[in-house]
Amino acid sequence: MLDLTYSMKFVARQTGLTAHAIRAWERRYGAISPARSKTNRRRYSEQDLQRLLLLAEATRAGHGIGEIARLPLEKLAGLVPSQENGVDPAGIPGAPRLPESGPFIEDVLAAAQSMDAASLERIFNKAAVALSLPALLDQLIVPVMDCVGDLWRSGKMRIAEEHLVSEIVRNLLGGFLRFADAPDAAPTILVATPAGQLHEIGALMAAATAVSEGWNVTYLGPNLPAEEIAMAAEQTRARAVALSIVYPSDDPRMPAEMEKLRKYLRGFPLIVGGRGAAGYRAALDAAQALYVPGLPEFRNQLERLREFGG
Numbered sequence: 001m002l003d004l005t006y007s008m009k010f011v012a013r014q015t016g017l018t019a020h021a022i023r024a025w026e027r028r029y030g031a032i033s034p035a036r037s038k039t040n041r042r043r044y045s046e047q048d049l050q051r052l053l054l055l056a057e058a059t060r061a062g063h064g065i066g067e068i069a070r071l072p073l074e075k076l077a078g079l080v081p082s083q084e085n086g087v088d089p090a091g092i093p094g095a096p097r098l099p100e101s102g103p104f105i106e107d108v109l110a111a112a113q114s115m116d117a118a119s120l121e122r123i124f125n126k127a128a129v130a131l132s133l134p135a136l137l138d139q140l141i142v143p144v145m146d147c148v149g150d151l152w153r154s155g156k157m158r159i160a161e162e163h164l165v166s167e168i169v170r171n172l173l174g175g176f177l178r179f180a181d182a183p184d185a186a187p188t189i190l191v192a193t194p195a196g197q198l199h200e201i202g203a204l205m206a207a208a209t210a211v212s213e214g215w216n217v218t219y220l221g222p223n224l225p226a227e228e229i230a231m232a233a234e235q236t237r238a239r240a241v242a243l244s245i246v247y248p249s250d251d252p253r254m255p256a257e258m259e260k261l262r263k264y265l266r267g268f269p270l271i272v273g274g275r276g277a278a279g280y281r282a283a284l285d286a287a288q289a290l291y292v293p294g295l296p297e298f299r300n301q302l303e304r305l306r307e308f309g310g
Contacts, residue, residue: 006049008042008181009214015049018132018133020128020176021128031065041181047073050073051073051076057080107119109147120164124169134299137205142294170200173204180217182211182214187240189240190232190238190240190241192224192229194258196248199222199244199246202246205295213303215302226260227264229243230260230261238268239306240302244277245273247275255283258289259287262286270289272284272289
């Protein structure tokens with residue numbers, strides 16, 4: 001029998017919402033009530049999809065989800081003038097309407113300098129509801145963390161302020177990993193930072209990107225020796241290993257760690273990125289690692305690995 005329902009990944013792509021936002025709207029506000037497959041995965045009907053499309057457009061127009069979540073479709077349609085004749089999924093732009101990066105960064109910095117954790121959480125949570133996960137990463141979290149990192153390294157941001165922003169972003173990205181809903185047959189990728197790398201936001205962004213691309217993610221966190229990374233890759237039967245290198249970019253121990261990884265991984269594709277990775281290009285090349293300068297290139301590598309198997 002033809003399955004006339006949709007997966008979470010399909011619905012997220014069509015609506016521009018994150019899976020986290022879709023689940024939150026279901027659990028907190030009762031906006032939809034999807035069916036469940038035999039393996040207990042959410043399956044969305046055509047009406048669910050239409051409803052989420054309208055809710056997404058209405059919230060982007062400024063309506064609060066708590067006020068409109070249970071409205072009937074005809075009333076929701078009235079809140080979105082551009083959709084008077086019904087919602088056409090093909091008409092939803094690939095990238096949702098976004099706030100400009102500059103003002104958003106200014107809001108984050110102002111809240112950080114005031115040590116206003118509540119405001120920071122509201123800014124990021126609002127963005128997580130309004131944006132697709134790739135847009136949230138590429139257009140908000142990456143530029144914000146780049147700016148925060150530059151200010152911290154130049155002495156223009158206090159350590160406590162940098163830690164506050166990082167902790168809130170870490171919790172946000174960790175939530176995407178905890179509620180990931182990849183298919184049972186999805187390939188697995190192992191994500192970590194190598195020994196000596198203590199900054200894990202880049203690794204979390206890589207892990208969230210893999211989740212958005214439909215991979216199962218085993219996330220190990222920061223500062224992992226090569227031996228532990230290789231052991232975990234074998235135990236989880238990972239299709240690939242992804243490492244983030246942010247700071248420092250001149251650790252004299254890194255070439256030896258990369259050489260160990262080349263030896264121990266024995267054929268596992270190794271993908272390495274992050275702001276500090278370019279400083280180790282010679283070591284990465286010697287280890288036959290795939291260097292990715294940013295998240296778009298990482299997505300391309302994930303697609304290639306999934307299609308061709310490495």
